Amino acid sequence: EAGVAQSPRYKIIEKRQSVAFWCNPISGHATLYWYQQILGQGPKLLIQFQNNGVVDDSQLPKDRFSAERLKGVDSTLKIQPAKLEDSAVYLCASSFTVDTEAFFGQGTRLTVV
Amino acid sequence: AQTVTQSQPEMSVQEAETVTLSCTYDTSESDYYLFWYKQPPSRQMILVIRQEAYKQQNATENRFSVNFQKAAKSFSLKISDSQLGDAAMYFCAYRSSYSGGGADGLTFGKGTHLIIQP
Numbered sequence: 001e002a003g004v005a006q007s008p009r010y011k012i013i014e015k016r017q018s019v020a021f022w023c024n025p026i027s028g029h030a031t032l033y034w035y036q037q038i039l040g041q042g043p044k045l046l047i048q049f050q051n052n053g054v055v056d057d058s059q060l061p062k063d064r065f066s067a068e069r070l071k072g073v074d075s076t077l078k079i080q081p082a083k084l085e086d087s088a089v090y091l092c093a094s095s096f097t098v099d100t101e102a103f104f105g106q107g108t109r110l111t112v113v
Numbered sequence: 114a115q116t117v118t119q120s121q122p123e124m125s126v127q128e129a130e131t132v133t134l135s136c137t138y139d140t141s142e143s144d145y146y147l148f149w150y151k152q153p154p155s156r157q158m159i160l161v162i163r164q165e166a167y168k169q170q171n172a173t174e175n176r177f178s179v180n181f182q183k184a185a186k187s188f189s190l191k192i193s194d195s196q197l198g199d200a201a202m203y204f205c206a207y208r209s210s211y212s213g214g215g216a217d218g219l220t221f222g223k224g225t226h227l228i229i230q231p
Binding site: 003031033035040041042043044045048050055056089091093098099101102104105106107109 | 117155156157158159160163204206210215216217218219220221222223224
């Protein structure tokens, strides 16, 4: 069974530029999560989707971050414009449905300079 | 809001020995789940063990076991017969029990870096 796929693995951008990350969840998984992991900290939930609807985006900085999950499968997370403090690993996870085990991808390491 | 605290930034253990990683949490909920995740340098979070709060029996998975003390809000991980492959960051995580709204994201601690000495 293929795991959660994320791309790119690494991205370096200058502050004020925009960037997008892509996630392909495990086939058949209805629930998709995006987490931000700043160096030296645990992951923090940014947004949770159930199919193509948002379940929780209470910790998403909506002035610069946006996410979508068209057709309830792949998802993209966008930052525009990026700030230095957005440097982090962005992890995507998926689960069959709510209240089931979540499987994580390998993340995208973003460096903002 | 729930919080998870891991007070040991780094732990070191000799290969084949036993090590215990500590975790405390704060919540006003009575029903929830607790997890230990392993994160190797590849960055992929791997589930090690899971505990349901309503279960009194401590969870075990091969060499991994937990000591769940609900009243004390403590959830420690014991790794027996440590192996070189156990070296990684370990994160304790909390999740509310299923709510009608469906929000079930994880709240993580800051992690403990586990070093295995050969």
